[in-house]
Amino acid sequence: MPGRLRVRRPSPTTVSFTVSDAPQRDSSPAKILFGLQILLRAILFFCVIFVGIARLRGSFFQENGRYVRWTEVWSSPLGLSVCRVVDAYNPWAVAATCALVIYGVFWRGYTEESLLVMRGFGIQTATSSSTYLSTASTRFIPTTQIQDIVIHEAFKGFEVRFYLAVIVEGQADVVVVFPQLLPKREILEEVWRGSRRCLYDVKS
Structure with missing residues (x-):
């Protein structure tokens, strides 16, 4: 280009x-679209972090911490669903998928x-x-x-x-x-x- x-x-x-x-962001629709992209990147980033924590919960994030009650997090409907999905796949496949998503989040x-x-x-x-x-x-x-x-x-x-x-x-x-x-x-x-x-x- x-x-x-x-x-x-x-x-x-x-x-x-x-x-x-x-891309130019002079118009209002372009600015709104850019803001939505930033929001989507942030959501994907925190989803990857949550998936990683769920994968490591058996070693580091099983007991309640100082600020987060992990037992309630893992027993919630969202926590149970994420843990079920994470445990169903190979750890290396989960790690590779998370790495690809992280790259997409920070891709310029x-x-x-x-x-x-x-x-x-x-x-x-x-x-x-x-x-x-x-x-x-x-x-x-x-x-x-x-x-x-x-x-x-x-x-x-x-x-x-x-x-x-x-x-x-x-x-x-x-x-x-x-x-x-x-x-x-x-x-x-x-x-x-x-x-x-x-x-x-x-x-x-």
């Missing part, structure tokens, strides 16, 4: 370009890539991870190692794609900016002009 560009200028010497393919569902330009210091590229459990992968290139910022073109299958690249001194390969999203040329040209203007103080 080409993605959308968001530009932030915290100071005259710093600019941030972020490209994301996340979109990609976000950014380029941070700081005059006199350098640039930093970042690509978000596929889940909310891990941080984004980043790379910092100091100004002294930046030879140029250019727009290249390459073939992807039978299609010509443009990409923004940083030529780094002493490296044979260029550093591709926004490598996963590969936004359209208009976005790349705006980022190219803005980054060079900030990095080199270009007036025109």
Whole structure:
């Protein structure tokens, strides 16, 4: 997907370009749908936690605790149903299913890539991870190692794609900016002009 560009200028010497393919949430139905997704993720997360506790109840959660009366929980209709289902399947199958559900709960569902330009210091590229459990992968290139910022073109299958690249001194390969999203040329040209203007103080 080409993605959308968001530009932030915290100071005259710093600019941030972020490209994301996340769905827009400007309208009220989109915001309501996003809220329902968050609620569903929370419900699934607590269901997985409850299933895990039910599986371990024979070792750790059988007697009443300080805040939770486990004997009443397991004797309730919901507790009896969950225990019956958990005990009916192989423990490894239950663990694998819970792991898949947890991955789905924390799955990001979109990609976000950014380029941070700081005059006199350098640039930093970042690509978000596929889940909310891990941080984004980043790379910092100091100004002294930046030879140029250019727009290249390459073939992807039978299609010509443009990409923004940083030529780094002493490296044979260029550093591709926004490598996963590969936004359209208009976005790349705006980022190219803005980054060079900030990095080199270009007036025109």
